[in-house]
Amino acid sequence: MNTAATAAVLCPIAVGIAASLGVNPDSFLMAVAIGASCALLAPIGYQKTR
Structure with a gap:
């Protein structure tokens, strides 16, 4: 889950x-x-893209 989705879930x-x-x-x-x-x-929150 990316940061925007996390914020969208936690804001309400x-x-x-x-x-x-x-x-x-x-x-x-x-x-x-x-x-x-x-x-x-x-380390667990960082998503390394290749």
């Missing part, structure tokens, strides 16, 4: 968690965006 979950806690979802969405972009740093 992050918004739901923020709504259930009664807080602004912006920080949760930023955490999803940073986590998706930092997946490149992990």
Whole structure:
């Protein structure tokens, strides 16, 4: 799964968690965006194309 698909799956979950806690979802969405972009740093998250 690439980073765009990961972010698309996790964004509604992050918004739901923020709504259930009664807080602004912006920080949760930023955490999803940073986590998706930092997946490149992990060996399992890096997809080498040939």
